[in-house]
Amino acid sequence: MSIKDTIHSAGKNLHTIMITAREKDGSVETREAEPYSYRMTAGTEKFFCYDIQKDGIRNLLVSNILSVEETNSSFEPRWPVEV
Template sequence: MSIRDTIASAGKNLHTIIITAREDDGSVETREAEPYSYRLKGRDEKFFCYDIKKAGIRNFHVNKIISVQETENSFVPRWPVEV
């Protein structure tokens, strides 16, 4: 299953994801998050999610997402889930 398919499945099932992505500074971060949407920002496509541990919205360059895993942890949407 592709990264997009995994995110879409988690969004449909209202399950959190474990996302691993390269940050702008080159570091690699892994976090549990609620999946919400994709948006174009100029020429960059970004994925928006809610980081559970940091209690805030986060966005990632789609091309810097390394892996995504759907969990069995459910969530109540804070905003419309558009993935």
């Protein structure tokens, strides 16, 4: 299953994801997040999610996402889930 397929499945099931991505500073971080949407910004596709540990919305370049795993943890959407 591709990264986007996994995100789509989690969004459809209202499950959180464990997402590992390269950060702007080059470090790699794994976080549990609620998946919400994709947006194109200046020709770059971004993925928007709610980082549970940091208690806030985050956006990641789709090209920087290394892996995604759907969890069994449910969430109540804060915004429409569009993934």
